[in-house]
Structures are given as C-alpha cells and as structure tokens.
Amino acid sequence: MSSPSGAHYTVLIVDDNPWLLQILSTSLAELDNLTIVTARDGAEGLEQFYETRPDCAVIDVKMPELDGFQLVRALRGDSETAQTPIIILTALVQDSARFVGLASGADQFLVKPVKPSELIAAIHRAIALRDEDRKRRLFELSADQPAEES
Numbered sequence: 001m002s003s004p005s006g007a008h009y010t011v012l013i014v015d016d017n018p019w020l021l022q023i024l025s026t027s028l029a030e031l032d033n034l035t036i037v038t039a040r041d042g043a044e045g046l047e048q049f050y051e052t053r054p055d056c057a058v059i060d061v062k063m064p065e066l067d068g069f070q071l072v073r074a075l076r077g078d079s080e081t082a083q084t085p086i087i088i089l090t091a092l093v094q095d096s097a098r099f100v101g102l103a104s105g106a107d108q109f110l111v112k113p114v115k116p117s118e119l120i121a122a123i124h125r126a127i128a129l130r131d132e133d134r135k136r137r138l139f140e141l142s143a144d145q146p147a148e149e150s
Contacts, residue, residue, distance in 0.1 A: 010035040011123060012054040014045030014071065015089070016063045020112075024058075027116035034123070042066025046074060049081065056123050059106070061090040061097065069104045076105035083134075085126035089114060107134060 011034050015021050018040065025036040037052045039045035043065035049057060057075070061068035068088055075081045087108045088101040101109045107126040110119065 008033050008035065009055040009123070009127060010037060010052060012037045012039065012045065012048055012052060012057045014039045014042065014048075014057065014063070014068070015060040016040050017060075024116065024119070028120060028123075031116055032120045032123075034120075042068065042071040045071055049075065049084075054084065056085040056087065056126055058087045058089050058119065058123070061088060061092055061101065069100055072101070072104040072106050085123075085129060087119075087122050087126055089119070102137075105134075107137075 011028065013021060013024055013028075013036060015024075015038075021038045021040070025038055028034050029036050037048055037054060039048040041063045042059075045057070045059065045063075046066065059068040059071055066074070068090065072086055072088065075084060075086060082105075086106045087110060088106040089110045089112060090097065090101070091112045092098075093111050098109045107129055108122050110122055
C-alpha cells in the first residue's frame with residue numbers, strides 16, 4: 001500500500017506501550033511512504049509535535065503525564081497546531097470515550113487492536129479532511145450529547 005497521492009507524510013505516534021510503538025513504527029514505515037516519530041507519553045508527545053510538526057498524530061488515551069484527551073485539546077487550542085489531523089487509537093471501547101475523544105477534537109477514534117492497513121487508511125482520510133469539515137463535525141457532535149452510562 002502506498003500513499004494515494006504519492007506524498008510523503010510524517011506521522012507522530014504517542015503511546016506509552018513501547019512494544020506497540022515499535023510494531024506500528026515498523027509496519028507503517030514498511031507499508032506506506034511515512035516517516036514515523038514516536039513519543040511515550042502525552043508531555044513528550046507535545047514536545048515531539050512542536051519539534052517535528054507532523055502531518056498527522058496518532059494518540060493513545062491512557063498515558064502518564066498528559067492523557068490523550070488533554071493532548072488533543074492542547075493541540076486544538078493552539079492556532080499553530082489546530083489544523084493538524086489527529087487520530088485517537090485506544091483500548092477504550094465505551095461510547096462515552098469515543099464521544100470525549102471526538103469532542104476533544106480528534107478527527108477519528110479507532111479501537112485497538114487495529115490492522116496497520118486500517119490505520120494507514122485512517123491517516124490518509126484524516127489528512128484529506130478539510131478544516132470546514134472538521135468544524136462542521138464538531139458542531140454536529142456538540143448537539144449530540146451521549147446518554148450517561150450507569
């Protein structure tokens with residue numbers, strides 16, 4: 001599989017599981033024309049983001065220092081980084097987690113485990129998303145609050 005446009009992208013993967021970082025880094029670099037940068041927690045992810053200015057970020061939720069939801073909100077709250085495509089990749093399967101992730105500003109919410117080919121497709125979809133589409137989705141999401149879980 002290769003980039004549909006032949007473009008070369010840099011992707012930041014933020015996850016506290018070193019094994020998963022290695023597997024995803026190797027798989028994505030081999031399957032597509034991607035440069036992978038990694039971070040092991042949200043604070044390091046924020047630093048790496050500003051150092052590398054990736055084309056897309058793939059972020060876990062449950063991490064030390066700064067969790068994934070906080071990291072997404074920090075990136076969306078900065079006008080320099082607000083337009084960067086963001087994908088949450090987590091083991092959390094609850095609808096409330098999906099809602100919080102998307103409401104925080106993530107473009108997509110994927111549940112682990114995920115096939116590398118599916119993640120690559122999600123990265124390309126997120127990169128292709130226009131700012132107007134992102135804003136419209138957030139507006140629609142704000143009108144659709146999830147039911148509280150018992």
